[in-house]
Amino acid sequence: MNMSQMNCNEITDSSQLNLAERLRRPGSVTTIELRPPEKDIIESSDTNRLATINYSMQDLVLNDFFVFLTDQAVGLSEEESLSYLEANMGSEIPISRFIPFLTCKHTLEYCLNFADRAHSLGCKSIVVLGGDKSVGLPRCVPHSYFLREQIRKRQPEISLGGWINPHKDLLKQIDYLTSGDFLADFYLTQIVSHHSVDLVGEFLEECDKRNVKIPGLFGVFYYWNAKPVTLKRLDDFLPVPIDELTREFDAGDTPEAVVVRTIRALKGVGAKNIYLSNLGYKRVHDRLKKILEQSSII
Numbered sequence: 001m002n003m004s005q006m007n008c009n010e011i012t013d014s015s016q017l018n019l020a021e022r023l024r025r026p027g028s029v030t031t032i033e034l035r036p037p038e039k040d041i042i043e044s045s046d047t048n049r050l051a052t053i054n055y056s057m058q059d060l061v062l063n064d065f066f067v068f069l070t071d072q073a074v075g076l077s078e079e080e081s082l083s084y085l086e087a088n089m090g091s092e093i094p095i096s097r098f099i100p101f102l103t104c105k106h107t108l109e110y111c112l113n114f115a116d117r118a119h120s121l122g123c124k125s126i127v128v129l130g131g132d133k134s135v136g137l138p139r140c141v142p143h144s145y146f147l148r149e150q151i152r153k154r155q156p157e158i159s160l161g162g163w164i165n166p167h168k169d170l171l172k173q174i175d176y177l178t179s180g181d182f183l184a185d186f187y188l189t190q191i192v193s194h195h196s197v198d199l200v201g202e203f204l205e206e207c208d209k210r211n212v213k214i215p216g217l218f219g220v221f222y223y224w225n226a227k228p229v230t231l232k233r234l235d236d237f238l239p240v241p242i243d244e245l246t247r248e249f250d251a252g253d254t255p256e257a258v259v260v261r262t263i264r265a266l267k268g269v270g271a272k273n274i275y276l277s278n279l280g281y282k283r284v285h286d287r288l289k290k291i292l293e294q295s296s297i298i
């Protein structure tokens with residue numbers, strides 16, 4: 001099975017759709033979140049590693065997957081997503097399939113210029129996030145919707161994504177979605193798992209009651225193992241069910257099996273759209289194939 005057969009998105013004449021438009025069509029959407037290469041890879045002579053990253057990026061979007069690219073202000077020395085795309089994706093690559101993250105942890109001038117550059121490059125969507133207040137640079141605005149408001153005025157053709165956390169106060173999170181100030185065409189959620197699927201179910205039920213129309217994608221994390229040091233470090237950034245994951249891996253579950261269990265649980269409560277995070281680059285196609293097949297997405 002090749003990647004084009006793998007793709008569950010089944011889009012017709014979709015090359016010009018932005019993510020928000022695709023999410024409003026029938027069917028489910030599976031997207032991938034990747035990090036741009038680290039700066040030392042770009043600047044080094046490690047051409048093989050960079051070629052692996054480039055190939056993975058290109059292959060995913062050529063097979064109709066949307067790819068989220070994280071913001072380099074998250075604390076790692078990453079290449080800026082737009083600079084990376086401009087330098088490494090050729091004219092035959094649909095840049096519209098790449099969706100960069102933009103946090104408020106830059107200057108306002110940088111953020112607004114980023115939106116201009118993204119539009120000029122061919123990006124049709126941007127996810128605008130606040131960014132972790134506890135580390136790194138301060139935010140240029142108190143909340144991400146202030147930045148979305150300014151980008152919307154400046155680049156009205158770009159669809160904008162927001163951020164919701166089902167692990168936090170449910171009613172407050174949905175208040176954000178129903179507020180006229182949210183100013184997002186779609187939203188991503190914090191990472192969830194089958195161990196927190198009840199929260200997702202309650203969230204979606206309340207969305208139905210409140211007639212929330214904004215489509216969303218639920219985050220699913222690929223845990224490579226259950227090493228205590230790794231899980232505790234990850235738990236500083238996202239809710240990690242450490243004890244539960246440890247039991248699953250100790251019982252012999254593979255990383256793919258754990259992800260599949262989460263996807264099936266999410267589908268069971270009505271969460272049809274997901275983004276997969278932390279798949280890596282080497283053999284990403286094999287991992288993705290196993291996950292999509294076993295979770296009955298394809």
